[in-house]
Amino acid sequence: MKKILASLCTIFLFSNIVTSAKAEINFLIGTWAEEPLTPFVEAFEKETGIEVNIQTFPFRDLLATIEVRGNAQADDVDVIFVDAPLVPSYAVRGMIGPMDQYFADTSVNAIFAPAGIAAASWNGEMYAPPLNNSGQLTYYNKDLLAKAGCAEPSMIEAERVTWEEIVDCAKKITDEANGIHGFIFDQISRYYQLQALPESAGGGSGVCEGGLSVKGCLTNDGWMKAGQFYYDIHNTSNISPKGVGPDQTHELFGLGKIGIFVGGSWNNGRWADTDLNYGVALHPYFEGGKVVTGCNSWHIGVWNYSKQKDDAAKLVRYLTASPEVAIHYVEEHNSLPAHNSAILHVAEDPKFNNFPGIVMNLATYESANHCATRGRTPGFLEFEEIVNTSFEDIRNGGDPASVLADAESRIESSMRRYK
Amino acid sequence: MNFFKRQWMVPYLFLAPALIGTIAFKLYPIFIGFWESLIYTSFSGGAEKRIFVWFENYQYLFDDKIFWKSLEITAFLTIIINPLQIAMSLGLALLLMRKSKFIRIIRSLYLLPIGIALPIATIIWGLMLDPNQGLINGLIGFFGIPPQPFLVSENQALWCIIAIATWKGVAFWMLFLLAGLEDIPKQYYEAAEIDGATPFQKFRYVTIPQLKRTILFVFVADTAANFVLMVPMIILTKGGPLQSTNVLIYEGYRSGFYYQDWGRSLSIITILTVITLIVIGLQLLFLSEKNEGIKVK
Amino acid sequence: MIMHFKRQWSVYLWYLVIFIGLIITILPFWWGVAASFKSNSDIFRDLAPINIRAFLPGFSLESYFAIFENDFGRSMLNTFFVSITSVAGGLLINSMAGFAFAQFRFKGDNIIFGFVLLSFAVPADAIAIPLFKMMRQIGWFDTFYALIIPMLANGLIIFLYRQFFLGIPKELIEAARVDGLSWFGVFWRICLPLSVPVTLGAGLLLFVFQWESYLWPLIAAPSPELHLIQVTLGRFSTEYEMVWNQQFAASSIAGFLPLVFIYMFQKQFVSALTGVEQK
Numbered sequence: 001m002k003k004i005l006a007s008l009c010t011i012f013l014f015s016n017i018v019t020s021a022k023a024e025i026n027f028l029i030g031t032w033a034e035e036p037l038t039p040f041v042e043a044f045e046k047e048t049g050i051e052v053n054i055q056t057f058p059f060r061d062l063l064a065t066i067e068v069r070g071n072a073q074a075d076d077v078d079v080i081f082v083d084a085p086l087v088p089s090y091a092v093r094g095m096i097g098p099m100d101q102y103f104a105d106t107s108v109n110a111i112f113a114p115a116g117i118a119a120a121s122w123n124g125e126m127y128a129p130p131l132n133n134s135g136q137l138t139y140y141n142k143d144l145l146a147k148a149g150c151a152e153p154s155m156i157e158a159e160r161v162t163w164e165e166i167v168d169c170a171k172k173i174t175d176e177a178n179g180i181h182g183f184i185f186d187q188i189s190r191y192y193q194l195q196a197l198p199e200s201a202g203g204g205s206g207v208c209e210g211g212l213s214v215k216g217c218l219t220n221d222g223w224m225k226a227g228q229f230y231y232d233i234h235n236t237s238n239i240s241p242k243g244v245g246p247d248q249t250h251e252l253f254g255l256g257k258i259g260i261f262v263g264g265s266w267n268n269g270r271w272a273d274t275d276l277n278y279g280v281a282l283h284p285y286f287e288g289g290k291v292v293t294g295c296n297s298w299h300i301g302v303w304n305y306s307k308q309k310d311d312a313a314k315l316v317r318y319l320t321a322s323p324e325v326a327i328h329y330v331e332e333h334n335s336l337p338a339h340n341s342a343i344l345h346v347a348e349d350p351k352f353n354n355f356p357g358i359v360m361n362l363a364t365y366e367s368a369n370h371c372a373t374r375g376r377t378p379g380f381l382e383f384e385e386i387v388n389t390s391f392e393d394i395r396n397g398g399d400p401a402s403v404l405a406d407a408e409s410r411i412e413s414s415m416r417r418y419k
Numbered sequence: 420m421n422f423f424k425r426q427w428m429v430p431y432l433f434l435a436p437a438l439i440g441t442i443a444f445k446l447y448p449i450f451i452g453f454w455e456s457l458i459y460t461s462f463s464g465g466a467e468k469r470i471f472v473w474f475e476n477y478q479y480l481f482d483d484k485i486f487w488k489s490l491e492i493t494a495f496l497t498i499i500i501n502p503l504q505i506a507m508s509l510g511l512a513l514l515l516m517r518k519s520k521f522i523r524i525i526r527s528l529y530l531l532p533i534g535i536a537l538p539i540a541t542i543i544w545g546l547m548l549d550p551n552q553g554l555i556n557g558l559i560g561f562f563g564i565p566p567q568p569f570l571v572s573e574n575q576a577l578w579c580i581i582a583i584a585t586w587k588g589v590a591f592w593m594l595f596l597l598a599g600l601e602d603i604p605k606q607y608y609e610a611a612e613i614d615g616a617t618p619f620q621k622f623r624y625v626t627i628p629q630l631k632r633t634i635l636f637v638f639v640a641d642t643a644a645n646f647v648l649m650v651p652m653i654i655l656t657k658g659g660p661l662q663s664t665n666v667l668i669y670e671g672y673r674s675g676f677y678y679q680d681w682g683r684s685l686s687i688i689t690i691l692t693v694i695t696l697i698v699i700g701l702q703l704l705f706l707s708e709k710n711e712g713i714k715v716k
Numbered sequence: 717m718i719m720h721f722k723r724q725w726s727v728y729l730w731y732l733v734i735f736i737g738l739i740i741t742i743l744p745f746w747w748g749v750a751a752s753f754k755s756n757s758d759i760f761r762d763l764a765p766i767n768i769r770a771f772l773p774g775f776s777l778e779s780y781f782a783i784f785e786n787d788f789g790r791s792m793l794n795t796f797f798v799s800i801t802s803v804a805g806g807l808l809i810n811s812m813a814g815f816a817f818a819q820f821r822f823k824g825d826n827i828i829f830g831f832v833l834l835s836f837a838v839p840a841d842a843i844a845i846p847l848f849k850m851m852r853q854i855g856w857f858d859t860f861y862a863l864i865i866p867m868l869a870n871g872l873i874i875f876l877y878r879q880f881f882l883g884i885p886k887e888l889i890e891a892a893r894v895d896g897l898s899w900f901g902v903f904w905r906i907c908l909p910l911s912v913p914v915t916l917g918a919g920l921l922l923f924v925f926q927w928e929s930y931l932w933p934l935i936a937a938p939s940p941e942l943h944l945i946q947v948t949l950g951r952f953s954t955e956y957e958m959v960w961n962q963q964f965a966a967s968s969i970a971g972f973l974p975l976v977f978i979y980m981f982q983k984q985f986v987s988a989l990t991g992v993e994q995k
Contacts, residue, residue, distance in 0.1 A: 031951050055938055058950050064676055068935045071681075072849045092462050093679075179552050242571045243550035247958040251760040274757060378462060382678035389657050396571045396660035403661075410485065414678055418462050429899050430820040434828065437813035440869025445835035448843035448850070455846075511737065517730060527975070528738055531745050533920070534971035536928045536946060539963065543744045552763055554747075554770070590741070594920070598913035636879045640872055647839040668839055681845075688842040695837035703833075 024051035025078040025311055028065065031056045033081065033131075033298070036333050040325050044318045050311045063381075070095045070305075077303045078312040082128040084119040084296035085374035085384070088211060091122040092378035092418065096301035098125040102313040103321075111321050115371040116338035119296045122376070128301030129320040130338035132329050135363030135371075136186075136193065136293040138166075138281040139253065139261040144180070148172035148259070153281035155362060162287040163200070163229065166260055170239035173259035182239040184253065186263025187246045189392040191384050192294050192374065193262070197226035199292040199372045200285045206387060207375030212418050214383070218408040219401075225286070227400030234395045242395060253278075264294075265363035268334040268356055280359050283366055295371035297335070336363055343368070382414045449692070456685035476682040477690070485662065485670065486687070492577065493646070493667045493691075497698070500581050501642050507589045508637065512596040513626075526597075532590040537650045544583045545570065545655045570655055573663045580651045580664055588644070592637045599633030600626070635706045639699050646695045667691045745971065747771060752779055752964035759960050779961035783952070787940060788966055791948040792973075798863050798944060799926040805868045806922040807915060813869075814877025815903045819889065836871035841931050848935055862936040863944065867925065873918045880914040881907055920977070927974060945970050 029037065034056045041052050057065050062081060069077050070093065082090060090096045100108075108117060108126060116130035138153050138161060145152055150169035153161035170182025187193040195205060203222015207214055217223075233240045244252065253261040254271045261267075262284065271278065283293040300320055302312045319325055326342035329335040337343050343364055346352050352361040377383055390407040394400050459472045480486045515526050532540065547554040548569040556566040570576050607625045616624065627634075649669045652658055658665030658673070667687055675684030747770060751759045754774030762770040816822075817829055847866060848857070856862040884907060892902050908915070930946040937943075949970070952962040 056940075056951075057934075057938075058953055061934055061950060064931075065935060065938065067676065067679060068845060068848055071845055072852060074852065089679075094467060176551075241551045242568065243548075243553075245545075247953075247960075248760065250957065251757060254757055255761055382680070385673065385677045389659050392657065393659050393661050396568075396573070398661050413483075414680060417460065417680070427822065430816040430822040430825070433812045433816035433899075433903070436809040437869045437874060438828065440809065440865070441832065441835045441871065444847060444850075444866035444869065445838070445843065445871070446831060448846035449834065449838050451846035452838075452843055514730065514734060514737075525734060525738070529741055531741055531971075531975065533924065534974040535745060535748070535967060536949070536970065538930070538946070539748065539949070539967040539971075540744065542963065543748050546763065547744060547747070549763070554743075554763075586740070586744070591924075595917050598917055601913065632879045632883055636876050639875065643836055643872070646837075647841075671839075672841060675845075685842070688839060692834070692838045692842075696834060699833055699837060 024053045025308060025315060026076055027052050027054050027079045027315065028062065028069075028077055029054060029056055029081045030062050030298070031058050036329055036335075037319065037325075040319060040322070040328070041315075044315060047318075048311075048314060050314065052315060066090075066095070073305050075305045075307050078306040078308055079315050080301055080303055081131075082299040082301045084130070084299055085376075085380045087120060087127050087299065087301075088122045088376055088378045089380050090301065091125075091127045094304050096127050097304045097309070098127055099129065099302060099313060099316065100126050102317055103129075106321075111340060113338055113340060113343060113368060115295055115367060115373060116299075119373050120299055128299035129316065130297070130299050131320055132297045132326070133295060133336040133338040133367055134297040135265045135295055135336050135367040136196065136262060136283045137265065137359060137362055137366065138284060139263060139267065140279055140281065141253070141256060141259050141261075142277045142279050144173050144256070144259040145169065148182075150259075152279055153260075153284075155281050155358070157282065160282045160291065161284045163197075163284045164287050166262075166284050167233065167237060167239060170233075170259055171237055174237075174239050176238065180257055180259070181241045181252075182259040183233060184240050184244070184249050184258050184261055186249050186261060186267065188240075188244065188249055189388055189395055190246060191387045191391070193264075194226070194230065194391055195372055195374060196283065196292045196294055197229060197286075198223045200289040201225040201229075202289060205372065205375035207377045207383065211375070211377035212379075212415060214408050214411045214415070216408075218387075218411070219404050223404055224401060227394055227404050230391060231394050231397075231400045235397050265336050265359055266334055268359040272356075280355070280362065282362060283370070291370045292372040293366045293370050294374075295367040296373060297338070330360065334360070336360065336367055377415070378418045379411070379415045383411050386411050452685050453689050455681055456689050457682075459682050472682075476686040480683065480686055480690070485665070488662055489665050489667050489670045489687075492663065492665060493694075496577065496581070496648075496666055497642065497645060500584060500645050500648075501638065503581070504585050504588050504592060504641055504645075505634070505638055507585065508592040508596050509634070511589060512593045512600055513622075515593070515597060516600055530590050530594065532587050533594070535587070537587055538654060540587050541583060541651045541654045544579075544586070544651075548579055571660055573661045576656050576660060576664050580648075580656070583651050584645065584648055588641065592641055595633060595637050596630070599630045602633075603629040631706065635702065638706065639702050642698055642702065643695060646691060646698075667694075748964045749773065749968045752961055752968050753777070754961055756960050776961075779959075779965040782959075783962050783966045783969075786948065786951065786962070787943065788948055788969075790941070791943040791945050792969070794942060795927060795945040798860065799923050801864050802867050802926050803919045803922045805864070806870055806873060807919055809868060810870055810873035810918070811877045811908065811911070811915070812903065813874045814879075815881055815907060817874065817878040818881030818884075819902075832871040832874050834871075835869075836875070840929075844932055844935060847932075851936055858937050858939050858942065860937070860942065863926075863933055863942065867922075867929075867932075870922065870925070873921060876914060876918050876921070877911070880911050884910060920974075923974065923977065927970075 027041070034054060038054065041054060044050070045052055063083070066080055080096070082096065087096075103126070108129075112120070112130055113133070116133060117126065120126050120128050120130055140153060142152065148169060150172060153165075166183060173182035174180065185193055191206075198204065198206065199222070201222035203220050203224075203226060204217060206218050206223065208217040234242055249258075249261070250263065250267060250270060252258050254274050254276055256276060283291075285291045300316045302309055302316055306312050320339070323339060323341035326337045326339035327345050330337050330342050330346060337346065346360050346364045351357045374380070375383060386407050390403050393403045456476055457471060457473060459470045459475060461468045461470065511529065515522065515529065519525070550556065550566065550568045550571055553569070555569070560566065568575060569579050603626065607629065608621060611621045611625050647668050649666065649672055652664050652666065652669040653672070656664045658669050668691060671684050671687035671691060674680045674687060678684075750771055750773040753776055754762070755776055755778065758774055813832075817825065851857040851862045856865070888906065889902055892906050897905065926944070928946060929944065930950065933942070933944040934947050934950075945966075949963060949966050952959045952966060
């Protein structure tokens with residue numbers, strides 16, 4: 001027994017020494033990106049002779065790991081995944097560095113779509129170029145809509161559906177006794193998706209000009225209207241269920257329990273193996289308001305404490321600027337492109353003109369024309385967390401005006417650090 | 420005491436390995452954490468500045484109504500959950516002392532929750548407590564009770580968390596109490612029976628005094644564990660609805676890991692640690708017996 | 717006759733209470749196991765609205781195959797290695813410290829004991845960052861050392877042993893000393909053998925600490941070769957969704973193993989019981 005234990009110890013401790021002996025670029029990414037990126041990272045290794053060690057983390061853990069390593073100013077990280085709205089936060093805290101010099105020989109505007117560049121930049125410098133993008137659409141259950149006698153929402157800009165129309169239809173669909181609700185948001189109670197409400201009502205992103213304050217920007221008429229709307233759909237008309245988390249919404253829609261589902265382009269193909277009879281349309285807006293959808297996705301940046309910044313930057317450029325990577329993402333992973341040639345590819349390939357491929361086409365259109373980049377502030381981490389919990393509080397019956405006022409003062413006080 | 424020339428060294432030698440580990444990997448990081456709670460990090464003008472501000476972070480907390488609300492919820496949770504769990508564990512342990520053909524299998528089944536990690540238990544309970552279609556609402560509907568909002572209600576969420584933590588915790592603490600009960604010599608009960616003691620008297624005058632040391636341990640350990648209970652908040656409620664489950668440990672956790680405000684986070688953690696120490700100290704003071712160990716000088 | 721009836725009645729009541737308690741205890745576990753044999757959409761189909769199918773296992777083994785492709789086996793092995801080393805090392809050093817606190821009064825004992833209390837009053841996640849920096853400085857970052865060694869000394873276990881050793885009659889120890897046994901001999905030959913149930917409890921505590929630890933292994937040992945079970949469990953979710961059935965499959969297996977440990981534990985309890993009866 002002792003011998004077995006001793007040899008086990010040796011194996012374990014030894015395997016560990018072997019892995020830490022190599023010198024290479026450490027690349028921190030999300031678990032979901034390992035499969036799409038690995039072939040390209042291998043191609044990069046072959047082409048440049050630079051070795052890349054991919055470390056993968058689930059979403060929340062990725063952010064936590066980046067924070068912990070940043071806090072320790074660790075030099076064993078070289079390239080990181082950056083969630084688009086966190087660019088200012090990482091930039092201001094010196095965790096990622098500007099990258100314009102590595103793109104000096106080319107035109108960034110020629111490679112990336114404008115929304116991607118906007119999200120990648122802070123104070124006029126580009127920090128983390130975009131890997132991909134996202135968009136929001138309206139998915140609807142054709143059978144439930146027909147049963148309720150609603151008109152199907154449209155794919156044509158001139159006939160874009162309004163929130164008011166959605167609520168009217170959803171009321172007719174909702175049948176709580178049988179567990180059927182007229183409407184649900186995909187990423188329920190998350191700022192990413194709900195930002196479109198106050199933006200459409202003219203309330204802006206919630207962050208004031210300059211990104212260092214929220215005073216008056218979370219409690220303006222647009223936000224109040226959005227808050228009241230969110231309150232009503234969960235507490236007055238009850239067209240949307242409480243208690244369901246963002247992990248479960250698409251399952252409910254897939255089971256035919258939801259009439260209208262406003263959600264991300266990544267849902268394309270998700271319900272292929274169900275017998276759901278569904279259609280897709282443009283994102284809703286408030287009647288008389290602005291047309292706005294959520295957008296942006298993951299970016300890649302060079303870790304500021306890295307000792308191999310040049311090699312790291314080569315990897316970043318290889319992955320973000322190659323059309324092949326972007327097109328592969330579109331074709332294989334239903335991920336919207338931020339790269340101009342992949343956007344062109346979506347526009348030209350005929351398979352994106354028919355259902356369900358048209359999801360990609362519509363979402364690309366929405367993202368190109370109506371993208372509302374999330375609030376630009378170095379305090380985004382706390383901003384988002386507090387806004388998300390506030391939406392959840394409103395959903396659960398909190399008074400919108402006082403919840404938003406509370407959120408505003410909390411965020412304002414935590415932003416004192418950046419002023 | 421002349422058995423050993425350097426008698427005074429003996430206890431320290433016994434202590435040394437654990438003490439070195441405690442100092443290096445617990446006390447030193449605690450000290451660093453406390454030190455960091457006195458520092459204010461500013462990013463104004465785009466550069467990181469670390470300023471030593473004495474107790475300013477604490478002062479800031481004391482002006483913050485979220486902190487006070489959080490403190491209130493922590494106090495409420497502590498007062499409810501610890502006695503509840505101890506009483507239930509003790510009750511269950513007593514129930515499981517009865518002789519039965521199936522006692523071993525019954526005991527094993529009752530210990531199931533120990534094997535389920537808290538995050539997964541939380542996810543399962545979250546689905547069962549779903550306000551629309553959840554199992555629990557289905558069950559209470561059977562008795563004619565209308566569906567309850569549970570985790571999405573300001574008034575019920577904390578109770579749901581208490582239920583989840585108790586489901587997980589009772590089995591664990593029961594195990595220690597069961598071991599303690601098994602340790603009580605049967606003669607004591609026989610003697611009490613001869614004196615004509617009722618079951619309650621036996622419980623009061625034999626079980627409780629004999630179990631005192633075990634109960635003290637379970638009480639202290641359970642209290643410490645519940646002060647840092649935050650997995651259900653992270654997974655299910657995010658401290659809501661309307662901050663009704665925002666206990667100090669969760670507020671500290673999110674101030675650090677979500678808001679990146681380490682000064683605030685570590686101030687909260689320091690305060691929580693002090694509170695925990697005081698509560699544990701009081702428990703020891705009132706429940707501990709005198710230690711008549713061998714004096715060495 | 718009446719006595720007999722009364723006795724019967726109390727037995728039935730006992731069974732009723734035990735049965736209700738068992739249902740509450742087992743139901744969530746049962747549901748999780750049943751769900752692990754289903755596809756994700758079936759899990760939700762059976763929940764909305766809730767019906768009896770939710771508690772019948774499905775027939776799909778897909779989730780079990782998937783988790784083992786996801787390196788679940790490796791993380792199980794790692795967790796076993798880490799848990800067993802921690803239990804062995806932790807039991808030894810903490811029981812020694814508990815012995816010192818219970819058997820001796822020495823200079824600074826109260827202060828040192830106060831520090832022991834402090835060490836378990838502070839939340840583990842709160843010291844993760846300073847500890848992380850320390851691991852980097854001494855070169856233990858991303859090694860098994862970081863997972864095991866900082867977790868060995870445990871104030872709670874010291875306290876548990878102290879409580880138990882306090883109950884050992886002083887006469888027993890003095891007699892052994894008179895017989896010429898060294899202090900270590902007293903500890904090793906007299907006190908430890910008496911403390912089988914408490915050692916099992918302490919072992920379970922240490923085991924569960926490692927079995928459930930998440931944040932520390934995540935930040936201290938991120939390499940896939942070092943992943944512990946909860947870290948792997950956390951990976952059964954993607955950016956946009958949770959892979960429910962894989963979560964349940966992995967936790968069914970992960971939950972089963974401590975149960976084996978507990979079942980062994982049970983046997984020990986029974987022998988402890990008979991030991992007392994023979995006294």
